[in-house]
Amino acid sequence: MALNKQENKMITATNLTKVYGGTKVLDVEHLEIPKGQSFGLVGNNGAGKTTFFSLLLDLIQPTTGSIFNNEITVSQSEAWKPFTSSFIDESFLIGYLTPEEYFYFVGELRNRNKADVAAFLQNFDEFFNGEILGRKKYLRDLSKGNQKKVGIVAALIGDPEVVILDEPFANLDPSTQIRLKALIKKLTAGSEMTVLISSHDLIHVTEVCERIVVLDKGHVVNDIKTSEATLKELEQYFAGAAVQVDEEQQENSFKSEV
């Protein structure tokens, strides 16, 4: 899809594949994400969303091809780390720290002192809804949803240029989902921050992302610039996928009956 404005590319994936035990779980020929874009990744289970993010963070090794983050090959240099931050799952949290300590720790890694972090956290009072700060609890004792809030906010500390959030809406209560959407919109509007989000929830992604890429069994099957019609289009696509599966199943059961 041709985009109008002239853009600097931030993330580029070329010939990227990942094979697990003979099965190709990701196969992306070429994908470019320009600077400042809010990018959404949708797909059914096993579509390769988390695999893509893990490759981008150099947590797994690509079978072929490579990912460039601001022209740095992520699997060869660590130079992308200072401007990239992420929250993938609870393995990104340190269970025996309090939320405050965790924020300060991440802050220190990103050259922000305690005062900076404390000032930064003041912006999130509403988002935290009084359930995070000053509760004298370790992260391991927080509920899943509250852990997620901590992870998301920690990923925003230190003005990263690239933020990667895997399923940020899952496990959040409705109010927090709405607040998170507002937060992401605020972050990306008029800033250079590139935000990558994956989700199962089509409504949420269409609301916050400028561009949506649909993955299916590791392939990019759709690349849409978000508009009024996007949600319909996506719903139709996934409903179609469901119908297809249904038909296949019926066919199979038919066969087995014969």
Added chain:
Amino acid sequence: MYQRFISLQWKAFYRSASFGRSMGLKIFMAFIAIYFSLVFLTLGIGLYPLLKEAFPEQEPLQIVNRFLLVYLALELLMRFMLQTLPVMTIKPLLSLPILKSKVVNYVLFRSLFSFFNFLPLLLFVPFAVFTGYKTEYSVLSITAWAVAVIGLILCINYLNFLLKKKFADDLKALLPYLIIALALYGLERFDIFSITEVFASGLNYVLEMPFLALLPLLLAFALFKWNQKVLKSRFYLDESLKAKVTEAKSQDFAWLRRFGGIAPFLQLDLKLIWRNKRPKTLIFISLLIMGYGMIFYPQDTYQDLPSVFVFVGIFMTGIFMINFGQFIPAWDSSYYSMMMAQNIPLKQYLNAKAALIIFSIVILTILTTPYVFFGYKILVINIVCAIYNIGINVPVLLFAGSFNRKRIDLEKSPFMNYQGTGAAQWLVGLPLLIMPILIFWVLNKFVSFEVATIVLAALGLLGIIFKKAIMEQITEAYRKNKYAMINGFKQTGE
């Protein structure tokens, strides 16, 4: 239903993620089991003739009766430390139409087949058979005696679980019982009141009146019922889900800030150690090991064997290094992906670990200085060992750490806890302890004590001088193994 439970557990065993990987460990444990079985069997067969020879004027059975209480106490202690109730994951069973009592009974019955119940049989059954042949006790009496002993062992089996439930998290509550045990020991020692005699005469009554053997069995049954009650009351989701929420105290360790770039990691490591059960216990173990010297230094036998003192020195000054270092970086396994994706240069991360261990070596070495009381040589050896530990053993351990693939659960007790143990842990012991002892032994034997100590210290100093280059290599090893580590640390389960 029980068959289904058995098949479930069997599947849990051989389908566990680390089934193949921990095979080596299982084989090792099997060898240990066979070894102990043989020892107990030999002892069981040989006990009668041995006692007869040592105390010809006494009845071996009477001696055994008098020692049985001590034996049972020791067994209880052993079991308390080593044996755990065979657990089933009950969460998925809660919503299924299965009677709670069935699950509870299954778990309790299964504990009967524990290796700990099998071992004493090897000891007491041959002894009973032997005694039956050699003495004029009737078959019935001897059988009753054996049944009584087995009953007592079963009591210990179930008593252990009750104690564990009650005291595992609160060892301080054991104190009054320990005091009672000590008091009984004192009374025994000063011939005021002998509990073992009372116990022995009880067993003699069993020999006279065989039906009394039912008493221990009844007691075992009562303990079984008690266990049943306790377990049943815990058969609720909130029991296992109810997290023990401790009030978190924020700590800062601000004084660490002077260490610059590695400060945040040092702070994190100190919190890791202080707030989690397994690493926290290591601190206490390290302090306990400080007493190790008392076993060796006063003995005359070792005075001409300074190599033994090298072993003690490496061990005492390096005990925290060994215990903590062998599981680097698995301590951080539950959040290792974050550490790898965050803005953390690997080199700094590893330098922080090294700094922490070196700090511990310095502290422990200072704590061992009072041993100078046993001669200046011991002080010299300990300091040399500390230098060797810092220069050579710390990098060796860090390097071995790059082969760690196993996740560690920070909240579990370290006793008999093999979680996180792999081939790397066994192999690394070799250079760690044997190398310095060997070097020292050879030089001390063929040249002199002075040269031997100087060479060990020089090796350590070399390591310290080339630390930067060595750390560079180690970092490279971690970088190479990064993906395998991330993947390995994600595997939960044994």
